[in-house]
Amino acid sequence: MILVFIEHKDCVLNKTSLEAITAAQGIGKDLGLKISAVIPCDKDCALAQEISNYDLEKVIMAKNEKLGIYTPDGYTDAWEQVIKATNPTYVIMAHTYQVRDFAPKLAARFGKEVVGDCIRYRNEDGKLVFTRRIFLGKLDADVIIEGDAPYFVTFQSGAFRGDNAEKGGSANIETMDVEVGEIRMKPEAPFQEAKASIDLTKSAIIVAVGRGIKSQENIEKAQELADALGADLAASRPICDAEWLPIDRQIGSSGQTVAPKVYIALGISGAIQHIVGMKNAGTIIAINKDAEAPIFDIADYGIVGDIFDAMPVLVEEIKKAKS
């Protein structure tokens, strides 16, 4: 059988769990395995009913009073018992920050590791081959897992579509009282930082700079281009880490998610954590000196070359075009 993880905060679903269900249903069909969903919670989880509408055999509510708020110790203990009680072949999860936090620990407890952040899989005569993106998106690697089950696999957000998860079942909801040992970390309540002073989600045009901009002094050159276009300036994470631009200009999984009409990426390689923040832009334009940079995979228009050659010409031509 296959176990699939349902992630939630206060019984509110993390939608990537539906993507995990889609992945599990595909693998289940390929290998002829039944699927159960696992929801760790401190009470009769309000989510269980909703999840039981999907085409699953069972919904297992792993219950313990210590599971009200996520901790890696609590979740690992709970999962360990569910796995021991059910002997799954595969354990499938979405590669969220929470899963990154506890899944490797859980796998290690079974003497395993996680095949993490996969973007797809294929079935070769009953043996699954998983594809992971490595070197920050520059290469793909096909990976197989040796040894006995359970196999732990996580999929990248967007690798499967959550709205493709098949409904139509009426899965049994089963409560499993799990034991949870000492929790060695004390969580406080999650919070959001004060509102960003600039809301890039409303920008029509964004000019974004990456590490290719080289130094803080050069930011000015990109600003000139942004001004000529009437665009807002944004950046990849390393630029904000270095404090060349404030953090509220950061685009990506830990920054803002934007969908402007036009997004111009200057010297940005196109790592997944950046792409998730801008892939829905209307038109994506990339300028990068590396013709193999992954950003070109999602760009509508590309220029291979030095941004310092391109920027002044762009400014000049835009001014001409506007006058």
Place this chain on the structure above:
Amino acid sequence: MKIIVLMKQVANKDAVLRVGNDEKWIDESDIAHQTNESDGYALEEALRMKEAKGEGEVVVCTLGGQSAKTVIKDALARGADRGIHIIVENDQKLSPHQIAKTIADAIRDENADLIFTGLQSDDASYGQTGVILAELLGIPHATIVIDIDRESLNGNLRVKRELESGWYQWFVYQLPALLTIQSGISQIRYASLKGIMAAKRKEIKEVTPTIEDFGAAQQIQKVYMPLKTKQTQMLGDGDVKRGAAELVEKLKTEIRVI
């Protein structure tokens, strides 16, 4: 207080990658190396913690071939007190579990109060080495740590974790603990000339481990350039300036934002 920082050597970010002959990894023959990005932040945070506490020792540990020694030397020049080099010439063929196990065996007797790692490597990006290591050592861990309350350091430690889409959460840990550090936690210092001179006198212990087989390893069958999913219109044909001029034309006539 003793802090061990795990640092790894990876291919330089700007290196042009070619698939190796065996199609199982990149051709490393003329690849320049650098220290993994988040590991530099892990070291910086360790140095700042020691400074805040006013006492303690920062030990850097790397697993890799002889070339990886530059990672340790650079860290010593920035202020780390000593190094442990676990020498494995062919570290590429090791899975995260094997690496974590080998490191665990090499540092267990150090009984560190804290272990810092980067949050994930820029090459294989398993993001697991630290978490597995914590489990093997039997200590609690936190991943994606973006801030540490250095004032809280009295047996307890308050750390801020990055969650998704702008959310954060503080956790309180008892030591010992392992933290995987996110890039940007604080600004990284450069090595001073004095630091570079002082580093020459610092100890680097070499360890030659026996690596245990690991039956459950994930194995790379093949690496390749990602398949393109989108038709990208390339402009300028190698001539950047012409490309820029063509782009402005597109912005005007097709995309219509000028």
